[in-house]
Amino acid sequence: MTRWAVLGAGAWGTTFAQVLADSDAQVTVWARREEIADRIAAEHRNPDYLGDHELPRSVTATSRPEEALEGADAVAVAVPAQQLRATLGSFTSPLPAVPQLSLVKGIERGTDARVSEIIAEAGRVDPALVGVLSGPNLSAEILQRRPCGSVIAFPDAARAAAVAEACAAPYLRTYTSTDVTGVEIAGAVKNVIAIAVGAATGLGHGHNTTASLITRGLAEITRLGVALGGHRETFAGLAGMGDLVATCSSPLSRNHRLGLALGQGLDVEAAAERVGSTAEGVATARAVASLAERLGVDMPITRSVVAVVDDGARIDQVTAALLSRSVRPE
Structure with a gap:
């Protein structure tokens, strides 16, 4: 998994883009706001969320979701839970048939749906491809490359292991699980x-x-x-x-x-x-x-x-x- 798309350019999405870059991936962040995408692409910074912190050169960004998703080997989703269904529904095409890793921690109001369920439904993607990352993930510490551990869960153990390996930055110890729920x-x-x-x-x-x-x-x-x-x-x-x-x-x-x-x-x-x-x-x-x-x-x-x-x-x-x-x- 050498090419990742990250959907969401808030603090956690942009920080995770750094994690992926530090794991030797090429990363394209999708930002809803064009000015944020332009700053990340041109200056490798996201001052609205991360101050003057400089991102790795292998992180770029776009405000066009189809451009971020094109050719991606995997997708990380970092859109807030209550906005996710509408956001994915606004995309002109389904999410690509590659692993989808949810970074989102929430339950949808009105439906009581878990985020992995929203990604499968609104993103029009096979639920078997949808996994989640969780653990003590305070983004400000991860941005500073402080050591921490996280769990990556997919329905299939082999897919969980492959995605965890792709996210294993020097400071992020990844463990695997099949207990997505x-x-x-x-x-x-x-x-x-x-x-x-x-x-x-x-x-x-x-x-x-x-x-x-x-x-x-x-x-x-x-x-x-x-x-x-x-x-x-x-x-x-x-x-x-x-x-x-x-x-x-x-x-x-x-x-x-x-x-x-x-x-x-x-x-x-x-x-x-x-x-x-x-x-x-x-x-x-x-x-x-x-x-x-x-x-x-x-x-x-x-x-x-x-x-x-x-x-x-x-x-x-x-x-x-x-x-x-x-x-x-x-």
Whole structure:
């Protein structure tokens, strides 16, 4: 896989383009905005998202999706979950019949669809070709080439291994899985839990509260993932616990920062403005709660986040309600 197309020129998509270039690939990024594509192509920079950071010379860009996809051996998808269906539907041709690697962590509102399902449906591509990447992937650290691990899951183990090998930059250790559902659910729902943890921190609670929410959050993620057919062991690994800890603990996490702002008294709109970029957990929370209700899965932390971001509940009331739940076996 020497030629990659990356769909999406935000911080994570552009950072992953660097990962691929550092893995000896030629990379073309598709940017919705022509001025971003032009800056990447001419100057190898994306100042709107990455400041003055210089990208490898093997990374170029275009605002024409057909140009980015032409001749690609693989495609990485980094369009926000709530925009993905419309974006792929606007393309004049189906996605090419090559591996499609989702970098997106979210669930679609209204359909409760996972991102891999959206790519297959809206991109008009065989679901067997669609995989996901997840793990502790704070893009600012990866951009600085800090060591980290990630999981790449495809339905077929051989395809997962081939794509993982193609993404193995010196600082990115890739592991493989065939549990697409489990890896994808772990990556999506951890954003919701990170909002709750950030809010608790903003309210002035300490490490005991944070540890409790992370641990019980992992239990929620696992219950939902297993109910959807995921493998329980997935949630104890990089895609589950690893990603959850990073997202809940780091000030680099958009979802953690948004929760922190909520805990400090801002409403959802003001908190999102402070964060200044997409926090997928806000839109994902309702979809996750809908999935859980349909499957009969108990997810009290998720329901609490929905009460705040969708229904206008006060964050301090929600936290009190979580801590006052009846005694039950763990």
